[in-house]
Amino acid sequence: MRDPRAGEITFREWHDRWWDARIVEPRTLRGDASTIKNHVMPHWADWEMRAVTRMDVQSWIRSLVEKGVGAAAIKRAYNLTSSIMRAAVDDDVIALSPCRRIDLPQIAVKPPQWFTTDQAQSILDELAAPWKTMCLLGVYTGLRWGELSGLHRHRIDQRRSRLFVVEVNTKRGIKEYPKSSRSRREVPLPAHVLEALERHIYRLDRDSVVFTTVTKGRSGRLLDDGNWRRQTWWPAIEGARYFDDDGEQQLVPRYPPHSMRHTCASWLVQKGVSLYEVQHLLGHESFQTTQRYAHLQPDAHKAVLGAWERMETSLKIAA
Numbered sequence: 001m002r003d004p005r006a007g008e009i010t011f012r013e014w015h016d017r018w019w020d021a022r023i024v025e026p027r028t029l030r031g032d033a034s035t036i037k038n039h040v041m042p043h044w045a046d047w048e049m050r051a052v053t054r055m056d057v058q059s060w061i062r063s064l065v066e067k068g069v070g071a072a073a074i075k076r077a078y079n080l081t082s083s084i085m086r087a088a089v090d091d092d093v094i095a096l097s098p099c100r101r102i103d104l105p106q107i108a109v110k111p112p113q114w115f116t117t118d119q120a121q122s123i124l125d126e127l128a129a130p131w132k133t134m135c136l137l138g139v140y141t142g143l144r145w146g147e148l149s150g151l152h153r154h155r156i157d158q159r160r161s162r163l164f165v166v167e168v169n170t171k172r173g174i175k176e177y178p179k180s181s182r183s184r185r186e187v188p189l190p191a192h193v194l195e196a197l198e199r200h201i202y203r204l205d206r207d208s209v210v211f212t213t214v215t216k217g218r219s220g221r222l223l224d225d226g227n228w229r230r231q232t233w234w235p236a237i238e239g240a241r242y243f244d245d246d247g248e249q250q251l252v253p254r255y256p257p258h259s260m261r262h263t264c265a266s267w268l269v270q271k272g273v274s275l276y277e278v279q280h281l282l283g284h285e286s287f288q289t290t291q292r293y294a295h296l297q298p299d300a301h302k303a304v305l306g307a308w309e310r311m312e313t314s315l316k317i318a319a
Contacts, residue, residue: 012045018083049093054098061103111292114263114266123237130211134211137197140189150174154206156201156210161189174222182280187281197210264282272297275291
């Protein structure tokens, strides 16, 4: 039976117990700590757990909106608060979570940033040999940067033209994806990509990481995302030029390395590959993530246009 006095504990006190019991990735912990410090604790720290109502939570969300906090930050703050409250229910601290049926601001979905074939080619042309191969692989497989820089030689099946995404390079070194994760997957390799990859790996030991540092005296080390962007990616982007449809030379859009992944998905969807197949290829946990590319499907508006064409009469403007 629940002790009604248990709810007298303050939000801060309960948060500290909840925080110490969590099992999450260090990177997630850092982000959560920042969100709680900036958006959660200033409001809830001294409240008794039993005193918080659903309307109090809704009013808190409204106050964050009025302060100009972004929708994504508000959602993260709310989700953390909701987790804290659910844990309190599970431990009989409170009878019911106040985090229910709460209206949150809508997060605007940004269209994916992707390169055209001419733009991607101009970037490749600016890169040194090992990075040409790495970026070619990125564009034709959709691997995340950490997956590219964490790829091991023995994960490449040359006979079947496949590679297996198992490890990822993180700030804390190489780690394996959980076996239950969609991120752990098999990815097909186009013939020309496999050929480029074979030229790159033929001298590597079986257990070697495929792409590592090449600087004299510091070669063979795991790549650092920030250093690689600063020393390799951005110089290539800044030097790349392409010709638009009017024959005018243009600068390549200054998109980050992650846009190689968007480029892969965008090209495939435009060629008629289903969103479900793209979801599996990219290792998206949620189909909603893949739906960002739906507007690029060749038949995305086929039903709508077909309906207009089947109408017996159409409105016209006299010439």
